[in-house]
Amino acid sequence: MSTQPGREVGASGPPPEQVGLRNQARARWQAVPALHRAIFSIGVAIAVGLLFYFTLDHALGFAVLTVAAVYWLRRLAFYPRVAGEAALVLVFLVFGPRSLAAMLAVAFAVLTVPDRQRRWVLPLVALAAAILYPFYQPKLFTIPVFGVWPDIATGVYMLVFIMMAVGLNIVVGYAGLLDLGYVAFYAMGAYTAAWFSSLQFPHQTFHLGAVGIDPHLPGIHITLWLLLLLAGILTAVTGIIIGLPTLRLRGDYLAIVTLGFGEILPQIARNGDSLFGTGFNLTNGPNGITPLDSLGFGNHLSHWTGGFLPSNYLTCCKASYLGHQIQSTDVFFWTAIVLLLITVFCSLRLQYSRLGRAWIAIREDETAAAAMGVPLMRTKTWAYATGAFFGGIAGAYYAAFKSATFPGDFYFNISVFILCMVILGGMGNIAGVIVGAGFLAYLNQEGLANTGAWLNTHISVIGNLPPVPGDTGNGLDVPLFASGIYGAIILIVMLFRPEGLIPSRRRAAELHEGVHDEPLYDATHAGAEA
Amino acid sequence: MAADASAPSLSARLPRPGLISSVGLLVVLGAVALLVKNLTVSPSRFVEVTLIGITTGCVYALVALGYTLVYGILELINFAHGDVFMLGGMFTITYATSIFGLHHGQGFVIVPIVFATLILSMLSCGILNATIEFVAYRPLRGAPRLAPLITAIGVSFIIQDVGLAWKGPNYVTAPDVFPHTKVFSFGGVDYTWNKLIVVLITIPVLMGLLYLVQRTRQGKAMRATAQDKDAAAMMGINVNRTISFTFMIAGALAGAAGLLYSLYVTTVRFDQGFQLGLIAFTAAVLGGIGNLPGAVLGAVLIGLIQSWNEGLPWHVPGSDWTQSIVFSILILILVFRPEGLLGERTPEGG
Numbered sequence: 001m002s003t004q005p006g007r008e009v010g011a012s013g014p015p016p017e018q019v020g021l022r023n024q025a026r027a028r029w030q031a032v033p034a035l036h037r038a039i040f041s042i043g044v045a046i047a048v049g050l051l052f053y054f055t056l057d058h059a060l061g062f063a064v065l066t067v068a069a070v071y072w073l074r075r076l077a078f079y080p081r082v083a084g085e086a087a088l089v090l091v092f093l094v095f096g097p098r099s100l101a102a103m104l105a106v107a108f109a110v111l112t113v114p115d116r117q118r119r120w121v122l123p124l125v126a127l128a129a130a131i132l133y134p135f136y137q138p139k140l141f142t143i144p145v146f147g148v149w150p151d152i153a154t155g156v157y158m159l160v161f162i163m164m165a166v167g168l169n170i171v172v173g174y175a176g177l178l179d180l181g182y183v184a185f186y187a188m189g190a191y192t193a194a195w196f197s198s199l200q201f202p203h204q205t206f207h208l209g210a211v212g213i214d215p216h217l218p219g220i221h222i223t224l225w226l227l228l229l230l231a232g233i234l235t236a237v238t239g240i241i242i243g244l245p246t247l248r249l250r251g252d253y254l255a256i257v258t259l260g261f262g263e264i265l266p267q268i269a270r271n272g273d274s275l276f277g278t279g280f281n282l283t284n285g286p287n288g289i290t291p292l293d294s295l296g297f298g299n300h301l302s303h304w305t306g307g308f309l310p311s312n313y314l315t316c317c318k319a320s321y322l323g324h325q326i327q328s329t330d331v332f333f334w335t336a337i338v339l340l341l342i343t344v345f346c347s348l349r350l351q352y353s354r355l356g357r358a359w360i361a362i363r364e365d366e367t368a369a370a371a372m373g374v375p376l377m378r379t380k381t382w383a384y385a386t387g388a389f390f391g392g393i394a395g396a397y398y399a400a401f402k403s404a405t406f407p408g409d410f411y412f413n414i415s416v417f418i419l420c421m422v423i424l425g426g427m428g429n430i431a432g433v434i435v436g437a438g439f440l441a442y443l444n445q446e447g448l449a450n451t452g453a454w455l456n457t458h459i460s461v462i463g464n465l466p467p468v469p470g471d472t473g474n475g476l477d478v479p480l481f482a483s484g485i486y487g488a489i490i491l492i493v494m495l496f497r498p499e500g501l502i503p504s505r506r507r508a509a510e511l512h513e514g515v516h517d518e519p520l521y522d523a524t525h526a527g528a529e530a
Numbered sequence: 531m532a533a534d535a536s537a538p539s540l541s542a543r544l545p546r547p548g549l550i551s552s553v554g555l556l557v558v559l560g561a562v563a564l565l566v567k568n569l570t571v572s573p574s575r576f577v578e579v580t581l582i583g584i585t586t587g588c589v590y591a592l593v594a595l596g597y598t599l600v601y602g603i604l605e606l607i608n609f610a611h612g613d614v615f616m617l618g619g620m621f622t623i624t625y626a627t628s629i630f631g632l633h634h635g636q637g638f639v640i641v642p643i644v645f646a647t648l649i650l651s652m653l654s655c656g657i658l659n660a661t662i663e664f665v666a667y668r669p670l671r672g673a674p675r676l677a678p679l680i681t682a683i684g685v686s687f688i689i690q691d692v693g694l695a696w697k698g699p700n701y702v703t704a705p706d707v708f709p710h711t712k713v714f715s716f717g718g719v720d721y722t723w724n725k726l727i728v729v730l731i732t733i734p735v736l737m738g739l740l741y742l743v744q745r746t747r748q749g750k751a752m753r754a755t756a757q758d759k760d761a762a763a764m765m766g767i768n769v770n771r772t773i774s775f776t777f778m779i780a781g782a783l784a785g786a787a788g789l790l791y792s793l794y795v796t797t798v799r800f801d802q803g804f805q806l807g808l809i810a811f812t813a814a815v816l817g818g819i820g821n822l823p824g825a826v827l828g829a830v831l832i833g834l835i836q837s838w839n840e841g842l843p844w845h846v847p848g849s850d851w852t853q854s855i856v857f858s859i860l861i862l863i864l865v866f867r868p869e870g871l872l873g874e875r876t877p878e879g880g
Contacts, residue, residue, distance in 0.1 A: 176676070178679060178680070180683070245861075245865045246861065246864070246865060248865075249864060249868070251679075252605070252606070252675065252676070252679050253864055253868065255676075255679060256607060256811070256815075256864070257860070257861050257864050259808070260857035260858075260860050260861050261857075261861070263808075263853055263854070263857050264853070264854045264857050264858065267851070267853055267854045268854070270850070271850045271851065412804075416683055416687065419680070419683075423680060468695055468698045468699065469696075469697055469700075480694065480699070481691045481695070483687045483690065483691065484687050484690060484691025484692075485691075486684075486687060487683070487684040487685065487687025487690075487691070488684065488687075488688055489684070490680060490681065490683060490684030490687075491666060491681055491685060494670065494677055494680055494684065495666070495669055495681070498673065498677055510674065
């Protein structure tokens with residue numbers, strides 16, 4: 001609605017969106033009368049749905065029809081829309097999976113809320129849905145192609161990676177600095193948690209608030225709550241140390257230097273079982289550090305809150321609410337939500353703060369920003385340190401959840417994986433980053449395997465593919481190709497929708513109009529504008 | 531134009547040049563002292579390791595030139611280049627074994643076979659690289675600079691998976707056809723033919739490249755495009771075609787490097803290209819990116835450093851730390867001397 005007037009103003013000249021194949025096709029599509037478009041696309045949806053229903057998978061056919069129905073119902077006037085949506089919900093309530101009916105009902109209700117309130121209602125509903133997720137997850141329907149909804153452990157993984165993506169978004173999305181070594185911060189956080197809450201240093205004995213262990217156990221055992229903060233701070237300091245000499249470099253050189261650090265730190269982790277031949281065991285080498293102490297609030301706090309805060313996450317949870325026996329994974333899940341909320345809150349508050357505006361200024365034009373008195377080095381270092389801080393916390397929390405940290409977890413792939421999350425969702429937009437990161441983390445943990453299984457069973461061409469040389473079994477081993485799939489996602493998003501799925505409006509404008517820190521040759525655009 | 535963006539604050543914040551150069555001098559002196567000590571401990575080992583280093587350096591040089599060519603013309607770090615090199619190795623193995631039936635112990639027949647494989651492999655990689663440019667980088671020519679860089683990473687991962695799907699997750703072995711007989715002996719160390727062949731193939735390719743860039747019309751177009759694309763276009767140079775041509779040349783060099791690597795080392799795996807590509811990129815930066823002789827110099831230096839580190843007997847960090855050393859060099863060079871050893875052009879931030 002709000003974009004409508006803008007479009008009409010832009011229509012006087014050649015609209016800038018029509019550059020590029022995709023936008024031209026879209027413009028031609030928009031020129032067709034609305035009714036024809038509707039009839040055509042509904043027809044196509046029904047045809048595709050029927051095709052899938054009869055050839056591949058009944059559920060997939062229904063899914064296509066449902067998505068098409070929801071899409072076109074959204075475009076009707078208010079009363080027919082509500083009636084249609086109610087009918088759709090009713091259909092699923094009677095025939096189909098009831099959980100889908102409930103989900104659709106909630107979604108429709110949220111979407112009916114006026115725009116102004118929806119900005120608050122939508123995140124709140126999403127938050128409530130996330131908090132209640134362990135209670136209704138077993139009752140959810142099976143998604144066609146993707147299989148069952150992710151379990152709670154995957155949920156923790158998703159939340160941790162969302163946290164890292166939100167952290168990286170500060171560096172890449174806000175400040176426009178490409179960081180290809182974010183995995184170094186993840187590793188730093190994980191190792192900080194591991195060093196100070198395990199048997200890694202058996203010659204020291206130091207206990208501070210650790211739960212669930214013998215108080216005379218050797219090694220350093222500090223409560224993980226403190227360690228999360230410590231990990232964040234140490235990682236931020238690492239970020240500053242890395243950043244100070246390198247942030248003078250711009251763009252691609254900075255990217256390659258961060259990549260270098262992202263390779264060096266994990267190598268130190270891999271080789272750190274006898275550092276420089278001194279025999280000092282810093283990281284326990286390829287065996288990693290395990291186990292870590294348990295997370296928990298201790299008996300005092302637990303009693304004081306009437307057992308609401310569990311004293312020890314691993315041995316907690318005998319209670320049962322709403323027909324669901326609380327597991328320790330659930331508690332980790334809820335804690336991750338709280339950590340993510342803190343991250344998102346800080347990120348949102350930073351976005352339009354003085355610092356955040358300085359980041360945007362640097363991103364858009366470094367020279368102009370410097371001329372306006374933005375201190376380049378200090379601002380960039382802050383971006384780097386802030387991003388690193390959250391990466392460190394996420395890494396420490398994930399290490400605590402797994403109760404282990406291995407150097408094999410910290411490869412360059414992970415850096416690109418997190419970068420892919422930020423790009424897919426939309427650089428600079430928190431909501432986009434959350435959605436993109438959640439989806440990709442889910443894919444990585446469960447989705448790809450499920451999708452692969454579906455493809456192999458339902459499409460005989462794929463199921464009968466010869467195995468990759470050196471591998472066993474026919475069919476496509478989808479998780480094996482994970483990194484290539486992320487590469488393809490990066491490529492497709494950058495080529496066709498560089499602003500991401502849920503773009504920040506400002507970033508989209510930059511990416512389409514181009515913000516150049518120097519004149520760049522551009523034959524196609526120069527020809528189009530002349 | 532790029533350099534003056536942060537120039538005022540930069541000069542104030544940089545440590546004084548005296549300090550940098552003295553610290554740098556100390557580091558280099560320490561390394562030299564370590565080398566001299568190793569030389570005295572075991573001279574024959576030193577010579578052997580040095581010769582291996584020069585051979586590795588030649589392969590790196592071919593890859594590094596590809597990075598330098600592309601960076602010179604587009605200011606883009608083509609992350610996919612190392613993976614094109616890896617595919618070059620796979621092309622070589624496929625062509626040599628399934629088309630020409632190359633195998634161990636064939637005598638002099640291998641000379642035309644290796645030559646034909648070299649041509650085919652260079653052609654395949656050249657076309658592949660030009661295609662990558664057309665599909666992934668050309669549509670982003672007007673976008674912010676980071677956009678094609680991010681795309682390059684995506685392409686790199688895709689190509690790795692192509693290699694994975696094609697040849698599987700394990701090492702692919704090439705026939706060991708280069709003879710291991712000695713050319714000459716030096717202090718009890720044999721210099722074998724397989725090392726010499728690598729050098730003998732590299733040098734003509736390098737000469738050809740230098741001739742192409744410095745003497746031909748197309749080379750002049752490349753240099754003009756690298757300097758100023760708008761002006762080049764006004765002079766009637768087809769900029770897009772020149773860029774495609776550059777990518778093709780870079781790909782061909784990667785193909786040649788792939789052949790040498792696969793036949794000299796005799797194993798290739800789908801994920802080796804990226805690591806080696808980064809090392810080669812370091813070499814290009816060390817020599818001064820955009821500078822062709824610099825890339826070769828840097829590559830030989832990196833090859834030597836890697837080889838010394840992995841092979842010398844007396845108190846060297848060893849192969850576990852090769853990557854860290856190479857990347858430390860990269861970081862130090864970028865931070866303290868971004869124009870590289872021979873760099874004529876001033877890269878970003880310098």
